[in-house]
Amino acid sequence: NVVKISYQRAFYKIPGLPAEDFPSIADDQDIQLEKIKGSIIKELINKTAFAMATDETRKNLNGVLLEAGMDGSNHLLRMVATDGHRLALAKGFTSEPSLKIGKGIIIPRKGLMEVKKIIDEQEDIYIGLHKNTFVVKTEKTLLKVGLVDADYPDYKKVIPTEKGFSVTLERESFLHALKRMSVVSSERYGGVILSFAEGKLTLNSTNLDVGEATEEIDIDYKGEVVDSGFNVNYMIDAISVINQDQIVFEVGLGLKPSLIKQAEDDNYLCIIMPLKI
Structure with missing residues (x-):
């Protein structure tokens, strides 16, 4: 077993x-x-991969959970990712x-990214399981990805059953405002405070090293004034993958998790833990 050159x-x-x-x-x-x-x-993959844990020692979270089942009379695949701060x-x-x-099954991060690379959205592919591997076959490639042998957390327990209040937002205007807030954010100061008041939402981000940013956008809200803090990059990640004009933001009160989902269907959701403010 030696190569001589x-x-x-x-x-x-x-x-x-x-x-x-x-x-083999x-x-x-x-x-x-x-x-x-x-x-x-x-x-x-696009709608979940951003929430995977990056710490390779947490092998059950350093990948995505793939489930299969039925939704009424429809066959479905469900993919879940979490890093403990968002899902x-x-x-x-x-x-x-x-x-x-x-x-x-849990597909590891590296293998998942390879799967994404070989897929052409315009083509049919074939998927399957063989022993402890996830198999993807395209017209030109057969890819086998070893699965993670670990238990995935019960993510259903994290999905909020009670919500503080719900507001529908224009995706594009909210996303662009968040991106402008992120200009003054950093690893140390990465939060954005969302202040909900009648008819408006105020976004504020403060960084002692850079400065402060504040914006207002019009919303359909008539409740009490509520302030919530979030990691601005988590918010951007969650909203960027939505391809609909409106989103639904279910805001948890206090330190309860909040939920972002699509306005037109329930095929996607992202849960984000709040920051202390």
């Missing part, structure tokens, strides 16, 4: 490993694959029976 007056020996130790690529016939639109998987959940509907994956 020589050229003129140079000579190298590079140790190798036995070829039989390399993971199973033949197509050995894997039960199911057809799905590439756009569905890509959208699931993103997205659903995609398929015409074919969903994968039989029991309590769900």
Whole structure:
């Protein structure tokens, strides 16, 4: 198991490993694959990957949970990601029976990003499971990703069952205001305070090293004045992946989590923990 390379007056020996130790690529016939639109998987990844934990020691959170099941008479795939401070959940509907994956599988971050790279949204792809691997087949590529052998937290317990109040916002104007707030933010001062008052929402971000930013946008709100603080980048991440004109912001009171979702359907939501203000 040594590779020898020589050229003129140079000579190298590079140790190798036995070829039989390399993971075998199973033949197509050995894997039960199911057809799905590439756009569905890509959208699931786009709407959840930002919430994965970056700490590789937390291996069960350093990836996404993929579940399959039914929603009424429709087959669906559900993808979930969380880093402990926020949680993103997205659903995609398929015409074919969903994968039989029991309590769900955890696809690691690196493997998930490779899956995203090989998918063409305009094409159908095939997905399946083979032993402890997630298999994706495109017209040109067969990719096998080893799964994370760990338990994923019960994310359903995190989804708020009670909300302080709900407000519908114009996605574009709110997102652009948040991005302008982020100009004065930093790793140390990354918060934005949202002040809800009758007919308006005031955004404020203060950074002792850079300065202060304040903006107001019109909203349909008639309740009491409420102040909530959030990580501005978490807010931007959650809203950027929505492709609808309006969002619904369910604001938790005090230190209870808040929820951002699409106005037209319930195929996506993001839960964000507030900051102390």
